[in-house]
Amino acid sequence: AQSVTQLGSHVSVSEGALVLLRCNYSSSVPPYLFWYVQYPNQGLQLLLKYTTGATLVKGINGFEAEFKKSETSFHLTKPSAHMSDAAEYFCAGRGYLDFGNEKLTFGTGTRLTIIP
Amino acid sequence: GAGVSQSPSNKVTEKGKDVELRCDPISGHTALYWYRQRLGQGLEFLIYFQGNSAPDKSGLPSDRFSAERTGESVSTLTIQRTQQEDSAVYLCASSLVRHNIDRLQETQYFGPGTRLLVL
Numbered sequence: 001a002q003s004v005t006q007l008g009s010h011v012s013v014s015e016g017a018l019v020l021l022r023c024n025y026s027s028s029v030p031p032y033l034f035w036y037v038q039y040p041n042q043g044l045q046l047l048l049k050y051t052t053g054a055t056l057v058k059g060i061n062g063f064e065a066e067f068k069k070s071e072t073s074f075h076l077t078k079p080s081a082h083m084s085d086a087a088e089y090f091c092a093g094r095g096y097l098d099f100g101n102e103k104l105t106f107g108t109g110t111r112l113t114i115i116p
Numbered sequence: 117g118a119g120v121s122q123s124p125s126n127k128v129t130e131k132g133k134d135v136e137l138r139c140d141p142i143s144g145h146t147a148l149y150w151y152r153q154r155l156g157q158g159l160e161f162l163i164y165f166q167g168n169s170a171p172d173k174s175g176l177p178s179d180r181f182s183a184e185r186t187g188e189s190v191s192t193l194t195i196q197r198t199q200q201e202d203s204a205v206y207l208c209a210s211s212l213v214r215h216n217i218d219r220l221q222e223t224q225y226f227g228p229g230t231r232l233l234v235l
Contacts, residue, residue, distance in 0.1 A: 052221075
């Protein structure tokens with residue numbers, strides 16, 4: 001089955017350090033890819049999405065992600081972590097044939113902890 | 117309201133009871149989705165409504181689960197004879213699917229979820 005895989009269920013970084021959250025997709029046809037963030041007791045909020053065009057996508061709160069077809073990856077990065085970035089992050093995919101059309105297929109999530 | 121709303125925010129019930137969860141999508145959004153998020157797991161797709169088309173029920177885990185949507189407005193997810201494994205956060209999302217636009221690019225906007233605990 002086609003899927004989205006997030007490596008590392010928990011990631012801890014120091015405040016001011018680089019944030020790198022990994023996401024790989026399994027699809028014979030590159031899907032559309034999304035990163036969502038979930039703060040405690042809140043719904044999911046879209047950070048950014050890749051559909052077509054530029055492979056480096058910039059999102060809200062200083063996050064960006066690069067679509068790399070050769071690596072089937074869509075890793076999320078932020079140059080300098082802030083305490084307010086502590087949350088759970090979900091990578092999701094959606095595409096023709098492999099991901100069931102309109103519905104999103106989610107990774108299992110990565111909980112990001114920021115160390116003061 | 118500006119966003120997707122869900123009610124109740126929390127629900128505790130006893131095993132075997134029926135529960136009904138409500139979702140109010142963003143006004144004008146034609147597509148509505150239900151997902152389930154169990155502890156320590158990613159989101160699982162449950163059901164999808166798009167306009168007047170027949171809903172995509174392929175994610176419903178059993179016949180105890182059903183959902184309805186009236187037109188392009190409120191949706192209710194019903195779980196009959198609840199089991200402890202039904203304990204999860206149930207998330208609703210909506211999106212605007214426009215004609216001649218690749219619907220797969222459309223952003224889904226999520227509600228805050230209903231946290232269901234079955235004792």
